[in-house]
Amino acid sequence: MNEIILIGLAGIIAVAAPIIFATIGETITERAGVINLSLNGTILLTAMAGFVVSVKTDSLLLGFLAGAAIGAFVALIIAFTSITLKQSQVAVGFVLTLLCRDLAYFLGNPFMGLPGPRIPSLPISGLKDIPLIGTLFFKQDILVYLSFILIAAAYWWIFKTRPGLMLQGIGERPAAAFVRGANVNRMRYIYTMIGGALVGIAGPMYSLSAKAGWKGTITGLDGIGWIALAITIFGGWNPIRAAFGAYLFALLQWLGIVLQPSFQNIPSQVLQVAPFPLMILALLLVNIGNTEWVDRTLAGLPESARRFIAQVLRALRTTPPASLGTPFENE
Amino acid sequence: MKTMTKTSSLWINTGFRIAAIVLALAFTSIVLLLSNARPFEAFANIINGSIGSSKGIANTLVAWVPLLLVTSGLLMTYATGMWNIGIEGQITLGAIFTTLALRLMQGTSVPPTLAIILSILAGILGGALWAGIVALLKIYGGVNEIFGGLGMNFVSTALTIWLIFGPWKRPGTGSMSGTEPFDTSLWLPQLEGLRISLWSVGIGIVGLLVVYFILQGTYFGLKLKAVGKNGRAAFLLGVPTTRYIMAAFLICGAFAGIAGAIQVTGVYHRLIPSISSGYGYLGMMVAMLVNFQALWAGVVALFFAALNIGSIQLPIVMKIDSTLSGVLQGALVLFFLLMEGARRTFLSKKRGK
Numbered sequence: 020m021n022e023i024i025l026i027g028l029a030g031i032i033a034v035a036a037p038i039i040f041a042t043i044g045e046t047i048t049e050r051a052g053v054i055n056l057s058l059n060g061t062i063l064l065t066a067m068a069g070f071v072v073s074v075k076t077d078s079l080l081l082g083f084l085a086g087a088a089i090g091a092f093v094a095l096i097i098a099f100t101s102i103t104l105k106q107s108q109v110a111v112g113f114v115l116t117l118l119c120r121d122l123a124y125f126l127g128n129p130f131m132g133l134p135g136p137r138i139p140s141l142p143i144s145g146l147k148d149i150p151l152i153g154t155l156f157f158k159q160d161i162l163v164y165l166s167f168i169l170i171a172a173a174y175w176w177i178f179k180t181r182p183g184l185m186l187q188g189i190g191e192r193p194a195a196a197f198v199r200g201a202n203v204n205r206m207r208y209i210y211t212m213i214g215g216a217l218v219g220i221a222g223p224m225y226s227l228s229a230k231a232g233w234k235g236t237i238t239g240l241d242g243i244g245w246i247a248l249a250i251t252i253f254g255g256w257n258p259i260r261a262a263f264g265a266y267l268f269a270l271l272q273w274l275g276i277v278l279q280p281s282f283q284n285i286p287s288q289v290l291q292v293a294p295f296p297l298m299i300l301a302l303l304l305v306n307i308g309n310t311e312w313v314d315r316t317l318a319g320l321p322e323s324a325r326r327f328i329a330q331v332l333r334a335l336r337t338t339p340p341a342s343l344g345t346p347f348e349n350e
Numbered sequence: 351m352k353t354m355t356k357t358s359s360l361w362i363n364t365g366f367r368i369a370a371i372v373l374a375l376a377f378t379s380i381v382l383l384l385s386n387a388r389p390f391e392a393f394a395n396i397i398n399g400s401i402g403s404s405k406g407i408a409n410t411l412v413a414w415v416p417l418l419l420v421t422s423g424l425l426m427t428y429a430t431g432m433w434n435i436g437i438e439g440q441i442t443l444g445a446i447f448t449t450l451a452l453r454l455m456q457g458t459s460v461p462p463t464l465a466i467i468l469s470i471l472a473g474i475l476g477g478a479l480w481a482g483i484v485a486l487l488k489i490y491g492g493v494n495e496i497f498g499g500l501g502m503n504f505v506s507t508a509l510t511i512w513l514i515f516g517p518w519k520r521p522g523t524g525s526m527s528g529t530e531p532f533d534t535s536l537w538l539p540q541l542e543g544l545r546i547s548l549w550s551v552g553i554g555i556v557g558l559l560v561v562y563f564i565l566q567g568t569y570f571g572l573k574l575k576a577v578g579k580n581g582r583a584a585f586l587l588g589v590p591t592t593r594y595i596m597a598a599f600l601i602c603g604a605f606a607g608i609a610g611a612i613q614v615t616g617v618y619h620r621l622i623p624s625i626s627s628g629y630g631y632l633g634m635m636v637a638m639l640v641n642f643q644a645l646w647a648g649v650v651a652l653f654f655a656a657l658n659i660g661s662i663q664l665p666i667v668m669k670i671d672s673t674l675s676g677v678l679q680g681a682l683v684l685f686f687l688l689m690e691g692a693r694r695t696f697l698s699k700k701r702g703k
Contacts, residue, residue: 056496096684104691109433109496110638111687117631118680121673126385128671245500252497289512295504299493306492 044217056112059244060119069223090219423605436499444610447476477607
């Protein structure tokens with residue numbers, strides 16, 4: 020019984036890996052002040068493209084490279100239209116969400132249901148036999164290991180290095196960063212594309228691993244990109260908190276599957292959307308502390324209750340980079 | 351002198367718009383060539399399938415009405431600067447409420463005409479309710495309307511499927527083909543031999559006119575736009591911003607609800623799983639393409655509806671997926687946004703000289 024739970028938990032870590040790639044990619048992009056809203060489309064398109072490239076070339080690596088390249092290219096379109104042409108990031112991102120989705124379904128149509136390669140499991144000898152931890156963390160595939168490294172590397176880069184400090188600067192106060200010698204717009208281009216490439220890796224992680232293959236509209240990936248965007252907010256633009264959000268989401272999804280037999284009169288489609296009300300609830304929890312009426316209501320409460328609620332809200336609250344979504348012009 | 355610069359900038363504007371269309375067609379052609387299909391054959395099939403026959407034209411109008419209604423509604427939320435991505439769910443809830451009303455009245459002594467009218471009113475209520483939740487989450491919960499709306503979309507889909515397979519399932523076993531069709535007396539009257547109802551076309555046109563009038567000719571519309579242009583300034587000048595945002599959402603939801611009601615009483619005559627048919631997202635694209643100007647919404651919506659209908663037969667005739675229409679529509683909006691940005695950059699450089 021314990022073994023089953025352990026394997027389930029290891030599965031959660033694997034399921035969360037692509038979401039971690041997408042969420043951290045978006046975290047990096049938004050840290051630079053740019054919103055890439057296209058995630059839902061990008062993930063579908065790169066899942067399809069990565070699968071097709073791998074099938075045609077018989078190379079998993081090329082499949083992932085194709086995904087990363089397409090993800091970076093979509094991000095480049097967003098960077099160009101928003102940074103250089105000063106168009107709304109939300110508008111362009113939304114159009115790309117739909118366009119990439121339809122491109123995925125249209126171009127992927129002839130490849131539906133084909134057998135394809137899968138990333139092999141890669142247990143790490145020496146570490147895999149450690150009780151508990153071995154099964155959880157070291158009997159995974161290479162991308163899951165990379166997802167661990169990505170969490171740590173992104174955190175270290177953003178919060179512990181000088182370029183990372185600059186990255187925070189161009190998202191928070193671009194004018195100040197500019198005065199300190201940062202080429203704000205070029206850095207925004209670069210970080211948007213790096214973030215896009217990471218999102219583009221998430222697609223093939225589904226089609227070449229967890230949900231192997233391409234099945235068109237029933238691939239079951241529609242919606243994942245939106246979840247990743249919400250987790251970016253929930254994660255407060257911090258890679259570690261974002262990863263926590265991704266694991267929490269994967270855990271809830273797993274519970275949904277495990278508990279399904281207990282709710283047999285509920286169709287499976289209903290349980291599949293359970294993440295979305297939870298997404299709203301999560302966003303409500305992290306945002307409600309920012310609203311005016313809560314401040315006003317709290318002011319009317321007795322001191323002890325007020326302090327307790329304010330503390331809870333402050334712990335939950337996340338605030339976006341101050342210049343998120345606004346173009347920068349160096350006068 | 352002044353008129354000359356005016357005409358020249360008109361030519362520049364038109365030039366950039368035409369370039370956007372040409373680029374979108376070129377992009378779609380490349381996509382077609384990638385899947386070994388002949389572009390001209392595909393475009394000819396789309397034209398033929400949409401406006402090549404009276405049946406095609408009728409079907410295009412069937413798609414036009416809901417698209418026109420949601421686009422009209424979205425112009426209200428866009429005016430306040432809100433992205434009502436939850437419009438899909440608002441259509442769906444309109445359809446669910448309409449179905450509920452018709453189910454309650456079917457087989458009772460309520461006259462059919464009254465039943466249809468009441469069911470459309472129920473649809474309005476459903477759409478507005480769903481939009482109101484998104485607005486409440488936004489105003490009092492700080493939840494961005496994009497995520498609130500999107501979450502509600504998925505919830506509405508689940509609700510539809512649960513109803514179709516659960517409480518409202520057909521005699522015997524529920525199926526993806528939807529609920530049991532209503533009695534023909536509860537259908538919006540259709541033209542002989544065609545699927546289109548002139549009543550629904552009329553509702554669609556009136557809807558657009560109402561929105562055009564509100565936005566162009568009323569104080570209310572002016573304030574909505576003030577909230578969108580600069581919410582903080584509008585608030586300081588005494589416009590109750592949140593109330594106007596709520597009003598825009600409720601009106602938009604009501605329009606989406608009518609669209610859903612027409613999908614039930616005028617088109618499918620029952621509740622089906624994908625009752626919103628993606629018209630909500632498509633309406634957002636139409637609104638972007640007309641640059642949020644009501645005047646062109648009708649024409650562009652008609653064009654997008656024709657693309658949708660024309661591509662339905664592509665899988666049979668050419669063995670390619672019907673999502674081609676989505677590719678072309680997306681490319682059109684993307685290149686329009688690109689060219690709009692290029693035009694502004696071009697003009698500001700020219701002025702700078």
